[in-house]
Amino acid sequence: MKQINTVWVFADAADRYADLISGAKKTGAKVNAVVVSEAGVQALRASGPDAVYDLAVAADGCVENYAASLAAVITGEGNLVLLDVTKRSKAFAAALSQKLGAALVNDALSLNPAADGLRVSFRTYGGLAVGTEKVLSANAVVTVSGGVFAPEAAESSADLAVTKVAYVAPANALVVKERRAKAQSAVDLTKAKRVVGVGRGIAKEADLALADALAKAIGAEVGCSRPIAEGEHWMERERYIGVSGVLLKGDVYVALGISGQIQHMVGVNDCGTIIAVNKDKNAPIFNYCDYGIVGDIYKVLPELTKALS
Numbered sequence: 001m002k003q004i005n006t007v008w009v010f011a012d013a014a015d016r017y018a019d020l021i022s023g024a025k026k027t028g029a030k031v032n033a034v035v036v037s038e039a040g041v042q043a044l045r046a047s048g049p050d051a052v053y054d055l056a057v058a059a060d061g062c063v064e065n066y067a068a069s070l071a072a073v074i075t076g077e078g079n080l081v082l083l084d085v086t087k088r089s090k091a092f093a094a095a096l097s098q099k100l101g102a103a104l105v106n107d108a109l110s111l112n113p114a115a116d117g118l119r120v121s122f123r124t125y126g127g128l129a130v131g132t133e134k135v136l137s138a139n140a141v142v143t144v145s146g147g148v149f150a151p152e153a154a155e156s157s158a159d160l161a162v163t164k165v166a167y168v169a170p171a172n173a174l175v176v177k178e179r180r181a182k183a184q185s186a187v188d189l190t191k192a193k194r195v196v197g198v199g200r201g202i203a204k205e206a207d208l209a210l211a212d213a214l215a216k217a218i219g220a221e222v223g224c225s226r227p228i229a230e231g232e233h234w235m236e237r238e239r240y241i242g243v244s245g246v247l248l249k250g251d252v253y254v255a256l257g258i259s260g261q262i263q264h265m266v267g268v269n270d271c272g273t274i275i276a277v278n279k280d281k282n283a284p285i286f287n288y289c290d291y292g293i294v295g296d297i298y299k300v301l302p303e304l305t306k307a308l309s
């Protein structure tokens with residue numbers, strides 16, 4: 001893919017349009033935002049896309065069923081589709097890439113539209129390595145991790161053209177049988193300046209109060225390692241940090257009873273200062289942190305909180 005003429009942006013999480021559109025503007029000549037309904041158009045004006053395509057997804061429908069519809073309006077060559085990284089967006093991206101005969105790269109960390117072709121880097125091997133692919137197809141579909149592009153103020157598009165996309169029924173449609181409300185996390189750790197991370201070193205759920213107290217003392221949000229969210233279910237999924245969770249960008253990360261496996265540390269690589277408390281002096285976290293305390297969190301934490309309050 002040598003020339004990017006049009007960048008199409010779709011975000012399942014509406015707050016991702018701002019950064020994706022900013023990145024799209026730097027990557028291609030024209031930027032089209034794709035929304036699921038008219039209700040999403042107003043909020044996009046501030047990001048300044050050139051045009052909006054409304055899929056008009058039925059109230060009880062799934063966006064995954066609209067891949068053929070969107071593919072029908074993406075014609076010619078030099079089209080790049082950028083999406084966020086939710087499960088729904090990745091499913092949509094996969095269907096779209098199949099319909100367009102376009103290469104798909106997931107979890108992109110950077111896009112480099114070089115003269116000899118678009119190159120996309122992404123995390124691979126569970127975050128152990130970064131791979132780079134050169135896109136050879138005429139069009140491309142890329143899901144982009146949060147924090148890769150910074151949202152930038154744009155000239156507001158007052159007279160934004162909105163095109164309704166005609167529905168093209170898929171051969172095998174997904175059917176919604178039931179919807180259940182999911183508890184929403186009140187926090188967006190990607191925006192937090194300071195985060196206290198809790199790992200399996202915490203013995204029981206009630207002891208999370210110790211981490212909460214430290215977080216309160218230093219004005220931090222509380223996050224965790226994957227086993228705390230997905231194994232123990234002591235915190236919402238949105239709070240776990242790492243390659244398959246949230247990637248932090250803040251100034252300070254305090255890791256409490258976290259061993260420091262690469263899949264977790266990938267999520268804190270971009271933090272300014274990393275502080276760790278772990279009772280095992282050989283824990284890998286001590287290879288990454290700026291300041292380390294070898295000790296039992298149950299002894300260290302109350303003292304640390306007292307000193308910082």
Ligand SMILES: Cc1cc2nc3c(=O)[nH]c(=O)nc-3n(C[C@H](O)[C@H](O)[C@H](O)COP(=O)(O)OP(=O)(O)OC[C@H]3O[C@@H](n4cnc5c(N)ncnc54)[C@H](O)[C@@H]3O)c2cc1C
Nearest residue numbers: 199200201225226242243244257258259263264279296297
């Ligand atoms: C494909 C894949 C993706 C993954 N993605 C992620 C991800 O995004 N995020 C993530 O976090 N993990 C992820 N994991 C899991 C990851 O490999 C580790 O298993 C996980 O991060 C370990 O969590 P932990 O450090 O809390 O637990 P453990 O590895 O069990 O470490 C607990 C630590 O606590 C210390 N400790 C115990 N008691 C105390 C005490 N009283 N005081 C002080 N220290 C104490 C121990 O010495 C130990 O170092 C992924 C794994 C795979 C295979």
